Amino acid sequence: DGGITQSPKYLFRKEGQNVTLSCEQNLNHDAMYWYRQDPGQGLRLIYYSQIVNDFQKGDIAEGYSVSREKKESFPLTVTSAQKNPTAFYLCASSPRGTGANVLTFGAGSRLTVL
């Protein structure tokens, strides 16, 4: 079955450490996205990529980095520069990066900074 796989589901990090969240899709979608979800707030866009080897900052990119070397993969690194990284992170994809697209989401990764 096609879908998006995020790993790990739960991750604990000490302050000062970088961590990388994995996102893989087998839907042959061109566009991929990273969102952050915090209680009482709407989803906030961190980074998105419309094609391989290209990506753009979203609304809250500071302290995060991404790469898009393969169509299927869009890993997110949470760096030590991110001041409040504890959150639920959602990866999503869509057939195209433009127009009105339905997003397919992964099951999420919950990051806790100790």
Place this chain on the structure above:
Amino acid sequence: GQNIDQPTEMTATEGAIVQINCTYQTSGFNGLFWYQQHAGEAPTFLSYNVLDGLEEKGRFSSFLSRSKGYSYLLLKELQMKDSASYLCAVLDSNYQLIWGAGTKLIIKP
């Protein structure tokens, strides 16, 4: 600024009908989405409205009034599995999604 408003939490009874409202103020409008999200899981697509009116899909219907900046999601014959958060999101003039904080729906037997 851009803003999406939804009630934080609603409670309804199994078998009943519930209406979840969403009002928006955005820079332009290219459609409105509703997603369902069970706790700790991925949001899943429910509906997309770009023209005024009611779209019916089984037990779920979604309504849009662009002149009022208003949408609602109507859930009929509620089941316990409908307990979830319902997310409203608007596509603005730049085709960027603006998300509401979500409405947590609690279904009681």
